[in-house]
Amino acid sequence: MTWEGDTDVLVIGAGGAGMRAAIAAAEAGCQVLVACKSLLGKAHTVMAEGGIAAALGNLDPEDSWQVHFGDTMRGGGMVNNWRMVELFAHEVIDRVIELEQWGGVFSRTPAGRISQRAFGAHSWRRLAHIGDRTGLELIRTCQDRLVHTPGVRVEMETTLTRLLQHRGRVAGACGYRRDTGELVLIRARAVVLATGGWGRMYRITSNSWEGTGDGAAMAYQAGAELKDMEFVQFHPTGMIWPPGARGILVTEAVRGEGGLLRNSQGERFMVRYDPIKKELSSRDVVARSIFKEVQAGRGSSHGGAFLDITHRGPQAIRRALPSMVEQFESLAGVDITKEPMEVAPTIHYTMGGVNVDAETGATTATGLFAAGEVAAGLHGANRLGGNSLGDILVFGRRAGEAAARDALGLGHRPDPDRRQAEAEWRLLREPLERAQGENPFAMHRELQEAMQSGAAIARTEASLREALATVGELRARAERLAVPGGPAYNPGLSTARDLRFMLTVSEAIVRSGLERRESRGSQWRLDFPERDPELGQVNFVARGAEGDQMAVRPVPIEAMPAPLRHLTEGETRVAATALADAADRRQSAGRTNRGDR
């Protein structure tokens, strides 16, 4: 039994990028179908806590899109798509104001304007926020707008697993409904991928089960290019204890609000690694610093560092970080208004993804667009905190508009190749037919161990080669997956398919990581610890080649116009470490007086 549907624009994914794209496409006059793996409003966007960076200048009038541009380029190791950064820094201001127009609610300045907080490697106080649940506010605001936009239809818990083609362009997708297991085929004039990122192939991650790289793997299968796949962001502060909570995000807003990082000896170690920006250095720098402290034997008992915000006092903490208070209380039994949090880096975000055109989000596969975390380019080698919520709105809207133009201009009805869908449906159901075979959950765990050891925060040629070998071996074993039960709401069956997506994406991460023989942004090669200026001129692009092989090649970055280049010169200034510095002085004085530690 199959369910078939037709639409002008198919949007895959309903996080911020998918919803914003769907609204834009519908407003442009298209029928839009949104398919998402979970219930509406549960996408990973809700996990974005700290805020949305936009140079509104409400607290620091010196701020401007130009400064935001420079910060983002420098933070990204200068391998970002500079045109994307330029569009982004301009337009994110309008997108924030648009959220307010749609009923979104932000914390305020004393004058009643949108308040802005300091964040890592942003030169000024720049993040519009509401407490520490800005992502939830964004998703609820867009969700409300979406369901009241005429022409939009949402299919929840519908997993699309393969893009279908017709006359050399992407013309739809197929997959299954989770609740019934029913097979699905959707014909579309244009498709927008908004499937988010991938962290689930790592053992320690802040990502939900959804972050399996479906979108990137589907685009790759459809012949599109994947760019910057080596760049995987390690958020410096994830929970580390108890074991079940390991990897859960601790928002950067804790440091934005003045939180101090200390090692087991009570030392504020960030002063050694970045004397100017300290805790508010970029994420790659802070994550590496914690890793180095643990390696040097100065870690906490569970292998992390201590993050202390107690000096702000219970009232301010509960106001600014309510969900962190709740999270530590319920999951770890820790009262963060009284004691420090134990934190360690966690895989959080993927800068790489589908190679897209800056203006339109068009991929290298005709009829296919991509926006948000699944797309590459905006963040380069390292994303700044607060730049992802802006990314999804700015480029979600652009991709939705471009897909609508493309769909409305298409002369023929999309009629995708049914054989592609039938092959995919066989692949989806196959594990149910084997009585004996590989357990998808066990294989997933093996992949996580391999990627965490071989392709995580610190990498070497040898570690990457080992991970690549394991990925190859797992790929062969994935042909023998077996799952009990039936097709309706069967997590084992969906994990079996997700595993294949994760293997494709893992291979791209490892192969690109091997090619980039330098350290830049999130890519830290112990065997090539310095930046190589020549590699700063290229992005690595992965694409399917002859005989099912993955080919990775360097692609030169287009030269930046002089006026933009000028904006990237100089140093990122520090927005606000005064609170943290004062607290550190008080606490250090206290320690000296007591003569302890």
Place this chain on the structure above:
Amino acid sequence: MTAAPDPLPSLRITYDDGVTGRSATLRVWRGDATGGGFVDYEVPLQEGMVVLDAVHWIQAHRAPDLACRWNCKAGKCGSCSAEINGRPALLCKTRIEAVMRPTDPVVVVQPMQAFPIVRDLVTDVSWNYEVNRSIQPFTPAPGEQAPFIIHEADIARVEEHRRCIECFLCQDVCHVLREHQGQAQFFGPRFMVRLASLEMHPKDVADRLPQLAGEAGVMFCNITKCCTEVCPEHIKITDNAIIPLKERLADRQFDPLRMLWRRLRPVPMAKPPPPG
């Protein structure tokens, strides 16, 4: 291409999995719309384990087809709603130790009872999304254009309502919906919170009181506060959303002077909300 020598012996990490040596029995409801029953699973306990960790352990080691919704595993998305020992709760925020007696280590996990069953712990919550669509969205005055000037004190009031993660545990526990299947008369606590967040938004000018008195059925709530008790976001649903809405309605509908005025001059109370 020759590789540089590997400066570290190995990047492999060993993890402390907090093994306690103890175990618990998870009594999980399994089945679908045609019926089902409880199945016991023996689960080894890790330090600080939550019920969702145990469900994942069962999926990985005993029953790969055990159906359960989850996403963030951090209490922020509201996907993993179920009933633990008969009490509506998020699986990801409930520590096993907190719901298990050491002498009788059994934890009963079943799907939400107020919604139709899909499979195992998964229920059909689509009715909630239909209700949401029927509520008029945020509507600023014509010509009113962001950026707005709004003061923090005015934000604080709606901020509480906007914390809602739509786990629908309040809908599950509400006796109007759960015992009396009053879905046709009452929107349920979640949508009282939703209506309150819109009605109290400083820039919203729409009038949702006719809907509140009509299909939303605010008067069906008799303030037992069960919804407030189960809210994982600690929203004071009854005190800060439902009662203020009831008061607004009472002010307009049951004010004796206004009632008299309406009787003398029968004009329509207000425009009904636009369709859709």
